Amino acid sequence: MQKDPEEKFSEDPDENLHIENQLLKLKMQAESNAVIVTDHDMPPDLEHLFLKNVQQWEDAYKNVKPIKVYDYIKRPEYRQEESLKDEEIPGELERITEAMKLNNICLHVQGKYDPRIIYRFITKELFEYETDDMQFPGMTQNFTYEEFHPNHQLDIQRRTMDFFEDWFERKFNEYSWELNDVFILPEGLSLSKQEVLDRIQKVFEAYTLFSNVQFAFGEISFQFDDTHGTGLGHSEGIVKYSAMLENGENIRIEGPFKLYMSHEYSWWNIFYFVFPGFVWG
Structure with missing residues (x-):
């Protein structure tokens, strides 16, 4: 027996629309393996409009040319x-x-x-x-x-700015994609990304705030193998900033920086760096 299109699931309009939305999600999942997740606080009418738009897009995409x-x-x-x-x-x-x-x-x-x-x-x-x-x-x-047309110089500069942002806001974590999964130190020692993050965190624990940041780029350079899509590059320059100790004292840190990067999987990231205020040993 087919359901009367005018028949309602509930006397409560919101509950009725909520049930329709759940059925629509199941229909879309069955037809296109689409798993639709919406905010449980979203009003039923907005959720219904959203689901209808998604369904319209899915239907159109089936026959797209x-x-x-x-x-x-x-x-x-x-x-x-x-x-x-x-x-x-x-x-x-x-x-x-x-x-x-x-x-x-x-x-x-x-x-x-x-x-x-x-x-x-x-x-x-x-x-x-x-x-x-x-x-x-x-x-x-x-x-x-x-x-x-990739702009490798621009990408290296952006990875550098990503590093600066995470450093000066003291927010490096496992989602800091500018950092490589493996770091190679000059003496040949390799460190995992997590080991590097742990060392950075020790620096952050010594201070409560970084401020008065100044920096200037000196050089951005790279070598790229178009055949294999791999490359090596670096950015360098001068950086100055103030670091506040727990007792409120500010110390001025300054010096040259140099970030060494490799390009793999269409992305430049950092595999070693020299930065004022950080020591590897």
């Missing part, structure tokens, strides 16, 4: 990069990126590049790139230039 980005944004007219003078590039770049945004495609550029390089990338590479032909209200497909 690839489409070139240029076709996705409805093939706007554009001028070939070779025909543009340098002074014309910024205006044409703004025009084409605006056309992309109007059709829910957004390009993020993390580094600083000549506008001609970005215009060439969009019209020669990104337009030819195939994406999923899916469009929903409010949905934007995001691309990052550096995903196509």
Whole structure:
């Protein structure tokens, strides 16, 4: 016997909607192995809207077809990069990126590049790139230039800034992804990430606060093997900061820093460092 679509599970509207939501979760799990977890404090009507949106996305994805980005944004007219003078590039770049945004495609550029390089990338590479032909209200497909053309110098600088943030906020932990799983010391000794974290924690326990931070980069250098996607690099410079002891006394710590990094699995991380206020011995 089929259930009357107008029949209710409960006289309480919220409870009725809650039961419908649970059944919808079970249906989605059975059809696509999707395990949907929502906040138990979420109002039933909002949860229902969320589940319906997820189901709509899942249904659309089953039949999704690839489409070139240029076709996705409805093939706007554009001028070939070779025909543009340098002074014309910024205006044409703004025009084409605006056309992309109007059709829910957004390009993020993390580094600083000549506008001609970005215009060439969009019209020669990104337009030819195939994406999923899916469009929903409010949905934007995001691309990052550096995903196509990695900027290793920028990545090394960012890992350095990640290290600085964790050091000066005294919050290194097992989720500090800028640190390698294995550290190699100059004498050949290897330490696990946890052993390094323990040594760092001993430094943190000696102070209550780091403040008045100043730093300057001196050099960022790397060697990269494009064939294997591996590399070695480092960042170095000068850093100064104040460290407060438990008695309230501030001591000034300063000196050169140098962070040694390796690149594996599309990620730069630190396998050894020299940093003022920290000693390995």
